[in-house]
Amino acid sequence: MLNIWFFTxxxxxxxxxxxxxxxxxxxxxxxxxxxxxxLTIELPQLVNPPTLRLCLWMxxxxxxxxxxxxxxxxxLLRRAHILRGDNAQRxxxxxxx
Numbered sequence: 001m002l003n004i005w006f007f008t009x010x011x012x013x014x015x016x017x018x019x020x021x022x023x024x025x026x027x028x029x030x031x032x033x034x035x036x037x038x039l040t041i042e043l044p045q046l047v048n049p050p051t052l053r054l055c056l057w058m059x060x061x062x063x064x065x066x067x068x069x070x071x072x073x074x075x076l077l078r079r080a081h082i083l084r085g086d087n088a089q090r091x092x093x094x095x096x097x
Contacts, residue, residue, distance in 0.1 A: 004061060004065055005064060005065050008065040008066055009065075012066070017068070018067060018068065019067075019068050019071045020071075021067055021070065021071060022074070022085070024074050024083055024085065025067070025070040025071045025073075025074040026070070028063075028070045028073055028074055028077075029063050029064075029067050029069070029070035032059065032060065032063045032070070032073075033060045033061075033063045033064040034060075035060070036056045036057065036059050036060025036061075036063070037057065037060035037061065037064065038060075039053075039056055040053050040054075040056050040057040040060065041057075
């Protein structure tokens with residue numbers, strides 16, 4: 001798992017692909033990664049069938065390796081008025097494609 005993270009970090013860092021993470025996006029990223037990876041690694045008997053376990057593992061690994069997923073999820077949750085954000089941040093997000 002760490003080799004995937006190191007590879008994607010090198011690609012992201014070299015290409016400057018990362019979007020800035022605010023505190024809500026950081027919390028989403030680490031919470032989703034910890035819950036998904038924790039369930040699949042530490043408690044595999046709770047996540048059946050194995051295809052569901054594989055999907056959860058891939059989601060957790062995706063949020064761990066590519067933090068832009070958390071930025072996009074935070075934007076989506078803000079637009080749905082589930083997650084709060086300040087007006088300046090929200091207007092800047094709406095202006096970006």
